[in-house]
Amino acid sequence: MLSLERLRILHAIDTYGSVSAAADVLSVTTSAVSQQMAKLERETGQSLLAKSGRGVRLTDAGRLLSGHAERILSLVELAHADLEAHRGAALGDLIAGAFPTAVRGLFPAALTELRREHPQLRTMVHELEPHDSLARLNRGDIDLAVVLDWYNKPLSLPGGLAKAPLFDDIVDVALPAGHPLESRSRIDLDELAGDSWIAWPDGGFCHEWLLFTLRGKGIEPRVAHHAEEHATVLALVAAGLGVAVIPRLGRDPMPEGVRVVPVRHTMRRHVYAVWREDADRRPAIRAAVDALGTAARAYA
DSSP states (O other): OOOHHHHHHHHHHHHHSSHHHHHHHHTSOHHHHHHHHHHHHHHHTSOOEEEETTEEEEOHHHHHHHHHHHHHHHHHHHHHHHHHHHHTOOOEEEEEEEOHHHHHHTHHHHHHHHHHHOTTEEEEEEEOOHHHHHHHHHHTSOSEEEEEEETTBOOOOOTTEEEEEEEEEEEEEEEETTOTTTTOSOBOGGGGTTSEEEESOTTSHHHHHHHHHHHHTTOOOEEEEEOSSHHHHHHHHHTTSOBEEEESTTOOOOOTTEEEEOBSSOEEEEEEEEEEGGGTTOHHHHHHHHHHHHHHTTTO
């Protein structure tokens, strides 16, 4: 009989590319991974790993077994989901990942509702960027992800995932006090062609969206500063160091010296809950999505 846990380790080596990376993801030591792989090779009577430079690679037999392991692990999760659905109660552990403003803007209310309505469900949230959330969700490291894409730049979902829209998050422009456009009820982005920008960190999904959107308006943005936290962005805007786009979800109180103005052609972020299709019947997933939907209605 093949060990399910050893199959999980083999699949992790295949997915992450090395023994050390698999050990990190599974929160075990590299020596423990090596020992379990040696036992799995004895169980199968075949070599599953071969040396490759300083690391290892899967042999043909290893790749073959890893493919079966992926399907077996998916069936095990489906079995857990069916048993939980049969029991009809949202309980056990549920791990979620979400981008920072969703953690701040949605999860306090959602987690409070889950604790009240489903006291046997233990929910943990990790602050993660959308691509990282989806990667971890696909690997089975988390159970649920809250991710976003933009009205003009969709986010591609890997196969095997299901999603439910939560709401559309409107994005405004933050201007320093004294800016020539601060008193306007609405502005067009191309009116900011001459301004410096406070942008998200370089290379991230939201930073790429900002460049894509401004260039689509014929603006080659002059990025003066990069900041991840919205409070930092707003502090830089208040100091007169540039303008920025600011979503409404989880928005910080505006500091003195910042004026927020809507954009004439509304900019929106689509916010979704995403989970693995083989966990679709879990009451815990349904309960969490419902609680997040209730929290999102405050912004709809």
